[in-house]
Amino acid sequence: MRFFVFLFLFLFVFLLFLGCQSAEQQPSPTPDRRPRHEMVESLRADLAAERHPSDGGGRAWIEADGDAPPTATVSSPGRWVIHYEAGPEGIAEGGMIFLQVSPFWGWSTPQTDYPAESGYTEVTTTAEGVALEAATLDRQLLGITLGGRALAAGERVRMVYGAGPAGAVADRFAERDSRFWIAVDGDGDGIRQVLADSPGVAVLPGPPARLLLILPSTARPGESVRLTIAVVDGLGNAGIPIAGEVRLHGEAAGAVLPELIRLEPADRGHKTIELMPTETGTVRLEATGPEGLEAESNPLQVTTGGSRILWGDLQNHSNFSDGTGTPEDLFLYARDVAGLDVVAITDHDHWGMLPLAQHPEMWAEFCELNDRFHEPGRFVTILGWEWTNWIYGHRHVLHFDDDAEVLDSIDPRYEHPNQLWEALRGKKVFTIAHHSAGGPIGTDWSIPPDPELEPVTEIVSVHGSSEAMDSPSLIYSPVPGNFVRDALDRGYRLGFLGSSDGHDGHPGLGQLASPSGGLAAILSEELTREGIYEALRARHVYATNGPRILLRTCFGGYRLGAEIPVGADGTTAGNGGVPGIPPNTLVVQAIAPGVLSHVDVIRSGEVVQTVLCNDERDCSFALELAEIRAGEYLYVRVAQRDGGLAWTSPFFFVASPEGGEAHRPR
Numbered sequence: 001m002r003f004f005v006f007l008f009l010f011l012f013v014f015l016l017f018l019g020c021q022s023a024e025q026q027p028s029p030t031p032d033r034r035p036r037h038e039m040v041e042s043l044r045a046d047l048a049a050e051r052h053p054s055d056g057g058g059r060a061w062i063e064a065d066g067d068a069p070p071t072a073t074v075s076s077p078g079r080w081v082i083h084y085e086a087g088p089e090g091i092a093e094g095g096m097i098f099l100q101v102s103p104f105w106g107w108s109t110p111q112t113d114y115p116a117e118s119g120y121t122e123v124t125t126t127a128e129g130v131a132l133e134a135a136t137l138d139r140q141l142l143g144i145t146l147g148g149r150a151l152a153a154g155e156r157v158r159m160v161y162g163a164g165p166a167g168a169v170a171d172r173f174a175e176r177d178s179r180f181w182i183a184v185d186g187d188g189d190g191i192r193q194v195l196a197d198s199p200g201v202a203v204l205p206g207p208p209a210r211l212l213l214i215l216p217s218t219a220r221p222g223e224s225v226r227l228t229i230a231v232v233d234g235l236g237n238a239g240i241p242i243a244g245e246v247r248l249h250g251e252a253a254g255a256v257l258p259e260l261i262r263l264e265p266a267d268r269g270h271k272t273i274e275l276m277p278t279e280t281g282t283v284r285l286e287a288t289g290p291e292g293l294e295a296e297s298n299p300l301q302v303t304t305g306g307s308r309i310l311w312g313d314l315q316n317h318s319n320f321s322d323g324t325g326t327p328e329d330l331f332l333y334a335r336d337v338a339g340l341d342v343v344a345i346t347d348h349d350h351w352g353m354l355p356l357a358q359h360p361e362m363w364a365e366f367c368e369l370n371d372r373f374h375e376p377g378r379f380v381t382i383l384g385w386e387w388t389n390w391i392y393g394h395r396h397v398l399h400f401d402d403d404a405e406v407l408d409s410i411d412p413r414y415e416h417p418n419q420l421w422e423a424l425r426g427k428k429v430f431t432i433a434h435h436s437a438g439g440p441i442g443t444d445w446s447i448p449p450d451p452e453l454e455p456v457t458e459i460v461s462v463h464g465s466s467e468a469m470d471s472p473s474l475i476y477s478p479v480p481g482n483f484v485r486d487a488l489d490r491g492y493r494l495g496f497l498g499s500s501d502g503h504d505g506h507p508g509l510g511q512l513a514s515p516s517g518g519l520a521a522i523l524s525e526e527l528t529r530e531g532i533y534e535a536l537r538a539r540h541v542y543a544t545n546g547p548r549i550l551l552r553t554c555f556g557g558y559r560l561g562a563e564i565p566v567g568a569d570g571t572t573a574g575n576g577g578v579p580g581i582p583p584n585t586l587v588v589q590a591i592a593p594g595v596l597s598h599v600d601v602i603r604s605g606e607v608v609q610t611v612l613c614n615d616e617r618d619c620s621f622a623l624e625l626a627e628i629r630a631g632e633y634l635y636v637r638v639a640q641r642d643g644g645l646a647w648t649s650p651f652f653f654v655a656s657p658e659g660g661e662a663h664r665p666r
Helices: 001-019 037-048 327-336 360-373 417-426 484-489 529-537
Strands: 059-062 071-073 080-085 096-101 123-125 131-138 141-147 156-161 175-185 200-204 210-214 227-232 246-253 261-263 270-275 279-287 295-296 298-301 309-311 342-345 380-389 391-401 429-433 456-461 495-498 517-521 542-544 550-555 565-566 585-591 596-603 604-612 616-625 633-640 645-648 651-655
Touching: 001 270, 059 175, 080 175, 096 156, 123 210, 123 246, 141 156, 175 210, 175 429, 210 279, 210 295, 227 261, 261 270, 261 596, 279 309, 295 484, 309 417, 360 380, 360 651, 380 529, 429 529, 456 484, 456 645, 495 645, 517 529, 550 633, 585 596, 585 633, 604 616
Parallel strands: 071 200, 309 342, 342 380, 456 495, 495 542, 565 651
Antiparallel strands: 059 080, 080 156, 096 141, 096 175, 123 156, 131 141, 175 200, 210 227, 227 270, 246 261, 246 279, 279 295, 279 298, 309 517, 380 391, 391 429, 495 517, 517 542, 542 645, 550 585, 585 616, 596 604, 596 633, 633 645, 633 651
8 A cells, every 4th residue: 555655645745736748749639638537536445545544643742942033034044943742542563654845845854874965854753662764765754754753642753854954944935834744654565644743844034136017007197006016036935024125116106106105014025105296108117125125017008998908817826735825825916015915825626735625614714814815906816626537637626605515526426527517517617728739748628618617717927828839838748639729629619818827825826936937917997896797707808827918809899708700701790898999990009018029819729910019018909800700700819028928808709690780709
């Protein structure tokens, strides 16, 4: 049975991040996504394995330095003393104790062979007659086998992690509770159990390296808007107790700018202030801050018309599964550092040291936090979790009501997408496929997305772009024939959004520590769950890989994501509710934080027009397209010089009903 322990640990640590190898670059009607059947079976075997009463017994703690709780600093060496005390059942001779420092991102692997190197760990016991044999089993995992005799109840093992001169290097991402997971195989049969209350340390951020200025993207004249000011370290970690002044200047559309904003250590490096632009125009602010830091805001368009744009990150992971930071810390970061309007934390159903689907107390705690942070009109939280299916692809599930439970993808009742959708039907909920073109695993697009429950798809995240093989910032391990554009070619009508799929504790700012991020731009007048639900249902969304590019587009007066009637003559019917826009005319306006390179117009799988933006930050044009046919689709891709990207949801062209009357999108 020890086989299951080692197999699980190996798969758990590596496969999530490494993904499959690239397939041959040849299109295929049935792309080889390399589903991980063996992984599912190993997870099921671990779940079904019978635990001995001694498995997972005992307690553990980290030795404190006086009254101060144990801490670490990102990417810095340290030394931590971990004590384990055997529980009432003890540990049999041949049993094992496991030290698993957080298996994500950057902790040194505990090792006992090289005293001068990082991660060196001393393992001792005062239990006379007990012999300990310690060995590194995998990344960040140390196994300690007991010999000589059993470890009796109350007897202890002491582990000094970072005992050598190089210490042990901490994770590169800050968090409040980075666990040193202790697991026990009490009877030596190869089946272990994790101590749910394994101890942790607070990982502190590094020195200040970036100043952030974040504005909303749209406002009406005379409307109060929030400016978020934040100081973070080089990887976007927040919580820096910095003191100093921030001075603002720039184009403010009539808003009165404060002479200076004072940051105090108690602010933990971030502050939100109110501004009130009174004139139409584009607001771009600049700032100088403590230690010579400088920043420029994203653009804010102050206008009497046009759709209101909300910014959301609808896929993030906390340390309730395999991410960084507590759920509470992620909510705080999303609201107070990233300045998001909308966030969803979507921890895995059955992936992490303590599977969420098997720990209802964790789900109850998360639901309570989700409700506590929800503030309609200011900051919207959406209850979510991830259906982490290693055969058909990963989907996160967003609930817009309170009737929510985690449906485990390794449960035979919910192992297929159709079973998932049937279990969710009748609820106010959406599923969203992500990293669908490759990465850890691609989506099985041979299964049609449920038109009611899956109106949008995630086209970009920290994994890269799943749009098409010609996309910049391409996802790793891409599977030809399995891109979102291939799904559109199958006839699926999917809107586009981005979300970070963040595991670093930085919702809304995934691009600070990765080559790509992901954001959802949501067109909704109401900052409420209901308004966001309706916008997603109608596909009134667009995607970026991190930058807050303000993008407005319509076709013949129809909004992005619409189903547009087209007659036999190739002309669209009606004006979609926006007068003055001729039929068959695409109108695009992009206002970007960075210098724009070009805009691509993609029609039914082909780039049919590239509009150069002359290295400006504003780019607008109108383009007439001839002979539109029912069944076609059209969308726009915007590129900044620095690699920033945005994609509109497609327009879908449908056969005009008799009489040519326009109709609304579903």
